[in-house]
Amino acid sequence: MTVAPERRPLVFERLEHVTDALRRAGHRVTGPARRVIEALFAADGPVSAEQIAAGLDGRQSALELTSVYRNLERLEQIGAVSHVHAGHGPGLYALASTRDREYLVCDRCGRVTSVDPEALDPLRDSLRDAFGHHARFSHFPIHGLCAGCARAPDPASPRADRAARPRRPARARTGA
Amino acid sequence: MTVAPERRPLVFERLEHVTDALRRAGHRVTGPARRVIEALFAADGPVSAEQIAAGLDGRQSALELTSVYRNLERLEQIGAVSHVHAGHGPGLYALASTRDREYLVCDRCGRVTSVDPEALDPLRDSLRDAFGHHARFSHFPIHGLCAGCARAPDPASPRADRAARPRRPARARTGA
DNA sequence: CGCCTGATGCAAACGGCTCGCAACAGGGGC
DNA sequence: GCCCCTGTTGCGAGCCGTTTGCATCAGGCG
Secondary structure (H helix, E strand, O other): OOOOOOOOOEOOOOHHHHHHHHHHOOOOOOHHHHHHHHHHHHOOOOEEHHHHHOHHHHOOOOOOHHHHHHHHHHHHHOOOEEEEOOOOOOOEEEEOEOOOOEEEEEOOOOOEEEEOHHHHHHHHHHHHHHHOOEEOOOOOOEEEEOHHHHHOOOOOOOOHHHHOOOOOOOOOEEOO | OOOOOOOOOEOOOOHHHHHHHHHHOOOOOOHHHHHHHHHHHHOOOOEEHHHHHOHHHHOOOOOOHHHHHHHHHHHHHOOOEEEEOOOOOOOEEEEOEOOOOEEEEEOOOOOEEEEOHHHHHHHHHHHHHHHOOEEOOOOOOEEEEOHHHHHOOOOOOOOHHHHOOOOOOOOOEEOO
C-alpha cells in the first residue's frame, strides 16, 4: 500500500525559511533545531517526536527526545509546525501548511486518512449553525470506522481502543 | 453554572440489571465491582476513574484505582459503560445509554457539551457519503471553539492544548 | 459448605511528555 | 574576528493516566 506523498502549500517551503523565522522570533538555530526541521522536511507524513528523535529510522542522526519536544514546541509557536492526536498514541507532527489538513481515524484498524479541510467546511458550517461550535479536525481528528472496517463483521475484540494504538504510530495516508 | 442532570435511556436502568449482566457474562459481583457501579449511578455526568476511586469526593467509600480501571473495563465489555476522551485529561466514564451521547469540546476553555447523537446524524451521513467514514463522536469528541471562545479575541497564549487540560477534569455539561 | 477460579490490593512498570539544572554554544556587539 | 550573554542542550528525574505481575482473598457453583 504505497501512498502518494502529501505535499500541500507549506507555511515555510524551505528549511532556510523556517530557520529565518526562528531567528526573527528571537530563537537560535542550533544543530538539534536544524535536525528536527530537516527530519520534518524528510518525513513523508506526520511523525512522532520519538521517530524524529530516533532519526526517522536511521535516515537521520539521532537526537535527545527532550530536545525534539522543545524544538517542536518552538516551531509550533512560530507557526511552522502543527501536530495531531490520532487516537491514543503519541502526537504526530508535520510542517504546517497554509491550511492544515484534517484527519479521519479508524478506531478499528488505526488507519489515518488526511482530508482537504475545505471538504469539511459544509460540515463545519452546520455544526456552527446548530451548536455555535467552531469545529477543527486538524488537532483532534474525526474518529470512527473506515469503509473497510465498517463493512467487515465484528472482530473478536470489539474494543476499538486497542486497534487504534498500533505499536508504531500509523503514518497518515493521503486521502480524498 | 448549574447543570441539568443528564438522564438518557440507559442500557441497564438499575444497579441489579448491571450486576445480573456481569454474572451472565461469567463475572463475579464483588464489593469493589458493586461500588464502581454505584458510583456511576450516583455521578451526575461522566467521571474519571480517579474520581470513582476517590469515592466521588467523599460521597462514596474509596477504592483501589487499579480495581476501578479493571471494573470499568469489564463493564465496558458487557456494554454497561462507555468512556469519552475529552482532550488530554483522563478518560471520563458513564453508564452506557441505548445510544451514547456525543460531545463537543472547547480547546480554549475546556468546556464539554454533550449533544444528542441524532442531532449529528446529518453530519455523519455526509461524512459517510463523502469519505466512506462512519464517524462516532462519543468516544473521541469534536474539538474546536465554543461560541464564547470563538467570539473572544485571541488570548495571550494561542496554545489551546493547555486550556483543554484542566487540573480537575471538566464535567460534561448537558447541551442542546 | 468447600473448593476452584476469578477479583483484589499493592507495587512496579509503562508511554508520552515535562521540568530542573549545569554545561554548552549561537550570534549580536564591539 | 572574538567575547560574552543568554538561549539551548543533554541528562536525569518526575508526572499523569493507565496497565501488568503476582500473591492473597473471596464469590458462587457443585
